[in-house]
Amino acid sequence: MSAEPHPTLPPVRLPADAELARDALGVPLFARAVRLARWAGPDTRVEIGGELAADQLPLAARELGLDTSDEDSVVYASQAWRVAVDTGLVDVTEPEEASGEAEGEPGTAAPGEDLALVTRGTPGDVLDLWLAALDTVLADAAVPDLDDLVDALDAGGEIDFDRLDWNPGREADFLDGVLANLYLLTVAEGGTADGPVPLPVLAASMVVPDGMGDPTDAVLEQVSDAMMRLDDQFRQLEPIGLVEYRPVDEALMAETEADEPAGDAGGAGGAGDDEEDVSRYGMVRLTPLGRYGIRARMLEAGVEAPAVGDLADKGADALLDGVARYPESAAQAEIEQWLAGRETPTAVAELLAAARGDDEGAPLRRLRCQQALAPAGPEAEPVVRAVLDDPELGGLARVWLAERGVADVPAPDGAMVFWLTVDTIAAQLAADGETEELPLLMETLTAHHTGFFDQVWRVEHPATADVLEAMGRLHPDKKAAKEARKAAFKARSRQS
Missing domain, CATH: 1.25.40 (Serine Threonine Protein Phosphatase 5, Tetratricopeptide repeat)
Known part of the structure; x- marks a missing residue:
């Protein structure tokens, strides 16, 4: 994950590790990986790279209770097996190469040592296994779909990356950036918290330049393309428990291709759209487990990502x-x-x-x-x-x-009253900046003191001049604001 997605992140609220571990054990993909790890044994054959042999995939799908008449069942079984191998839930011995006319020995598999952590480990052990599974799924999600890969094969059967227009590092960084933005939208004060984020909003956060007013048609088309990439990626990330995702309505996309400009999807979520219309463009939210996972990846990358309770x-x-x-x-x-x-x-x-x-x-x-x-x-x-x-x-x-x-x-003496006034405004400026409420606070604090600005500039407080300058900008009474500016000049001269 990129080490600097945001300079400062608000603290996230997370459930206890025990609750998160229970969530991890219950997500479909991880649960399937555990089940296949327990199923692995002497008759399990694997190919180069630890993948299940082709004739083993229907057996694995049946073990998972999947409908083997559905062609997707072997895809789900293969993915679960890959997660089991990558997390150490399964140990594999790859096949030996053939020598001369003799056939090489097939590869084998057996439950890995880490499988015991599922039932006898700590919540932290379970979460570490889930994080390893998440790494596998994120890596897969950054890979183009099979049709694009087939189209990009050159005459020698190798992937032509230039033709594919796919850079593995760039794609991984893009997905990391999207997840970082989703995390920030989730944890920010006044953010979505547990609510879903419209997919166009998330796509636009990665594409539309800061400060751009009305996006150009070219930018809107980029937003639409990003949405389609994210739609596929979030479909892959949901089974590992990272997100809850409502996909883009396929009927809507058919309508868009037939009747609407390519960039229209980028405007979803605007002021005129009702909730149902927005949701048709896709809605995504980080689960509590997802918040834990993204935060863990940020911490690993050196990002300061606090959590309540730290x-x-x-x-x-x-x-x-x-x-x-x-x-x-x-x-x-x-x-x-x-x-x-x-x-x-x-x-x-x-x-x-x-x-x-x-x-x-x-x-x-x-x-x-x-x-x-x-x-x-x-x-x-x-x-x-x-x-x-x-x-x-x-x-x-x-x-x-x-x-x-x-x-x-x-009762406080006059010196303490003035000092406390400066300290209070300085604290509010540091906490929230120049908010709409601050002028009213300034007016309230100064209204009951005759000759306030004639005395306050003498206050022995490091922030006196800064506070008076802010009052000169923000005080709702023009006469008081002018007096504040004069007092600020005196305070600044005195400090010098």
Whole structure:
């Protein structure tokens, strides 16, 4: 898998390994591979490359309970056998070459040592076997169909790759890119989550250049071609449990070929299409097992692909730094898992200590710390009270105590109010950028302080000038925005 499909990935939510392993054992292709591994024995003959001998394929299909009158049954049996061999579920001894007039010994097969892991291994062992099976299926999915291969044979019976217009590395990278995009659409905040993605959307994500307005006819034709490739590939990937896939409606494609421009399929999923029309162009979703599989491949390629729960056994500093860039819901889920394994007073003390700092990431750490403290009960009060006089945490502590209606909380002095205002806006800017809600927050924070901008530029906070410059751009009151720009200039001059 390409090592840099996306610079940063949101955390994915995954079931426990035991649940994923059960899913893996139940997917059709892997289950068939296990069944054939148990069937392999002294009478099983194999050819060069470990493939089942031709006369063995109907027997294998019958063992799998497939209808041997269906010509596809031997294809399914052959694929399951290849997965069994590639994963180590089956050990093969390839046939000996003939010597002179003597015929060589046929190849043999037997259950492999790894077959025992299916029933006696850990969930991680089962998932490793499934990942190996996935590699086999992905490699097969990147190969053109048989008709294209036959058409590309040269006079010597070799594949003419130039004529085929197929580059193995390029095809593998394309499929990896598609799966990376599908993964990102699945895990992104506001993304599809468990919902399906229209195939035209996925194809367009690989073909349409960034920033292009209305795609040209040539680009739409490329989208349509990509859809057809993906339709075939997702049909192959569904039996291994990576995706759930509703194929392109063959009747629709017949209509398109007869009556519609080639690029029309690329526009499916647009604002005028109803759900039924969109689904006819194909719909795909990653299963939980699929999310696990794509993430595992990304990690192997060096991509940072976090999962909710990764930080549960880490310190509070790692937690706050880690969730700083998470979407809010994912950050909350990670925090809840972290808190679940700790005594509340100890956890609160660790979080408060980790929230200190004057580095660039500190405001966002304090925002996440406040989020982490939200579920803490009365047992946290003494620990929170202990930081009331802390210049960096005192404001946070007062907010927490006030939200719980705690009495005798000392009012903050002016310096703390201004410092907390700068820190809060800096955190919001770091978390979400210049959102539509931020101007309202700025107006709310400054409305109750006469002469706010005459004083705030003096605040000893590393982000003071940056915050004031943002307020100068975003504050909804024009007069206040002008005052903010003047204050920003003073703060920047003071820092210099």
